[in-house]
Amino acid sequence: MxxxxxxxxxxxxxxxxxxxxxxxxxxxxxxxxxxxxxxxxxxxxxxxxxxxxxxxxxxxxxxxxxxxxxxxxxxxxxxxxxxxxxxxxxxxxxxxxxxxxxxxxxxxxxxxxxxxxxxxxxxxxxxxxxxxxxxxxxxxxxxxxxxEKDKKIMPMRVPPYGYDRIGSSLVINENEARFVKLIYQWYVHDNLTMREIGTRLDEMGAEPKRAESKAWNASSIHRILRSEIYVGKYYYNRRCTQKVKGERTKTGAPKKTYSIRNESDWIVVEVPAIIDDRLFQLAQEQRVKNTKDAGNRKYEFLLRSLLRCGHCGRKWEGTTYSGRINKSTGTREKYKCYRCPNRNPRRFGNSIKPCPTPSIRAELLDDYVWRLAMEVVADPMAYRGRLDKNNESVIDEFVILSDSIQKLLSSKEKQTDKIKMMFKKDLIDEDELELELRSLKAEMTELRQRYASCQEQMRVMMLEALAMKENQLVLDKINRFIASKGESLAFDAKRHIIQSLVDELLIRCEDTTVHITAVGHLDALLSEHGKNEFTSG
Missing domain, CATH: 3.40.50.1390 (Resolvase, N-terminal catalytic domain)
Known part of the structure; x- marks a missing residue:
């Protein structure tokens, strides 16, 4: 013993x-x-x-x-x-x-x-x-x-990719920062997958900091694409860590659970930024689009995940139907369609009403939207010129109206001063003073409301003008993309162009007429060309 x-x-x-x-x-x-x-x-x-x-x-x-x-x-x-x-x-x-x-x-x-x-x-x-x-x-x-006080970066096992830790500060590692910028460029503008990005990084000799095998994986690239540290924001006290008593991971370390604290408890420390806010936001939008579009697909649907039913609000799905038997092959041919899931609801009962929208042949809708997109891309300057001209004339009218309202307000204020002076000189009594002031106050309130409404409409018009400029940038990017791919575009390239122009397409059907409302850059393009409907049969 x-x-x-x-x-x-x-x-x-x-x-x-x-x-x-x-x-x-x-x-x-x-x-x-x-x-x-x-x-x-x-x-x-x-x-x-x-x-x-x-x-x-x-x-x-x-x-x-x-x-x-x-x-x-x-x-x-x-x-x-x-x-x-x-x-x-x-x-x-x-x-x-x-x-x-x-x-x-x-x-x-x-x-x-x-x-x-x-x-x-x-x-x-x-x-x-x-x-x-x-x-x-x-x-x-x-x-x-x-x-919080000294803006120190606490000790970390490994600094984020693109940075080195010197003392209690993060400084940019120029060599790694170059690859961070390329990752965002490839993901947002070149529409590369995680595998393609990882392959390029490996070919260019870039090595991740944490991986012992020096090989890139999807999680490492995803971490770079969603971390706000690359726009200069390092968050501390964001996560709450709790050990799971009596449990360990496969490596033998204590098992932990993580939760996110209230945003008011977070402490942000500014660090040198590697990319700008706009590029980071575009990457997050691309991540959302890719999530919706994830998964293996046996059949190619150009507008997959982009269609929403204008009757019941459900996302449309792509499916296939069996057609006639091909006499030469002896097999039944299939054709692709878009349809609302509520057309054949999975819930039953008298209260469940199927959606009245019919199915639409996929090749018809795909071809229509693609041709419309190509018309816009082929002549972007004419589109931009007409909208800019309309915007400028409308904004000028609002400026003139705002100036006239301000002059009227100034005139009413002078009248108010005159009436008060008349009261002081005993030219009018107190009842007359109150009556005149009440009338002037009502008129001035109405003028201020009109002025505020005018300013708001001007603000909206200016935002629309900015949106038009953004549309132009998108169109320029698409034209460069088409030029880099050559005349013959593969399905993935076409899909990338449509996703750049369209956030969502709202579909409403009346007999054989399909009405389309676009959310995204294609919205103004549909209205401008007057082609927001077509015949499906």
Whole structure:
């Protein structure tokens, strides 16, 4: 039978108190010598850099296994908080030792299996648990203060790709930042997949920071595309981490759960930006589009995930129907259609009404929208010129109207001053003054409302003008894309062009006439060309 010596120290404890594993072991062996324990029967269990919060620890697990095998007769520990800082764990493990008739002894305090001894032991355990909570609270408070006041970047295992950590600041790693910009360029403007981006990075010799194999994977690229640190915003205190008691990951580390704190608790530290806000926003929009368009597709639908029913609001789906049997092959041919899922609802009952919209042949709708897009792309200057001219004339009218309203307001204010002066000279009495002022106040209120309405309409017109400029940029980008792909465009290239122009198409059907309302750049284009409807049959 052995006498076990158990020593544990966490990194924080060792730094604050100067307590070392060797020091604990030395004290425990001294205690064993006082009890006349032979040196050959002493077995040491060391736990280095492990918190006392969780009882699932390597050396502790080994000790419990040896106790279960009947190899240990007594255990010597410097202090109860070295055993555990959690009261529940401590009581549980003490009961486990008692069941195996193992005697528990401490160097710094006496442990007796009596009501008084148990009470004293429990008090010490509660104090140890309280001290641990205080240490964590002070540590978190100190870190938050350092971040919020001094704008320090806390220690991190590996800085984000594109940055190096120097002292308590993040600085741009120019070589990596070049690849970050390329990743956004490839994803947003060149419409490359994660695999294609990873392949290009590998071919250009770029290596991720964290991967031991130096190979890129989709999660690493996704992390770069969605992290706001690349637009200069480093968030601290954003996530709340909670250990799952008694559970570990495949690598043996304590299992943790994460939750997002309220945004008011976040602390933002400005860091050097690598990309601009607009490019980052375009990447997030592209991520949403790709999510909607994810998954394997046996058949190609140009407008997949872009159609919404104008009758019931459901997203339309692409499907196939069996047609006539091909006499030459003996097989039944299939044709593609778009339809509303509510046309054949999966719920039943009198209250469930099927959607009245008919199915639309996919090739008809695809071809119509594609031809419309190509007409717009082929003549973008004429489209832009007409809209700019209309916008400028309307805005000029609003400017003239605003000036006239302001002049009227100024005139009414002068009339108010004159009426007050007449009252002071006793030319009118108090009732006449009140009547005149009330009338003028009502007129001025109406004028101010008209002026505010005019200003709002001007603001809307200016926003529309900006939208037209953005449309022009989109059209220029599409033309460059078409030129780079050559005259013959593959399905993926056509799909990319349609997604650049269209966020969503609202479909309403009346007999064989299909009415289309676009959300996105194609909205103004449909209205301008007067081609927002076609015949499906």
């Amino acid at each position: 052995y006498t076990a010596v158990y020593a544990r120290v966490s990194t924080g404890m060792q730094a604050m108190e100067g307590t070392s594993l060797d020091g604990q072991v030395e004290l425990c062996i001294k205690k064993a010598n006082e009890l006349n324990v032979a040196a050959a029967t002493i077995k040491v269990y060391k736990e280095e850099g492990v918190s006392g919060e969780d009882i699932d620890r390597p050396a502790m697990n080994l000790l419990r296994q040896d106790i279960g095998a009947g190899l240990i007769s007594q255990i010597i520990i410097t202090h109860p908080d070295r055993l555990s800082r959690d009261l529940t764990d401590k009581l549980f493990i003490c009961r486990e030792f008692e069941a195996k008739h193992v005697q528990l002894m401490f160097v710094d305090t006496e442990y007796k299996n009596t009501p008084e001894g148990q009470l004293f032991f429990n008090l010490i355990s509660v104090i140890a648990q309280y001290e641990l909570a205080l240490i964590k609270k002070r540590t978190v408070r100190g870190r938050l203060k350092a971040v």
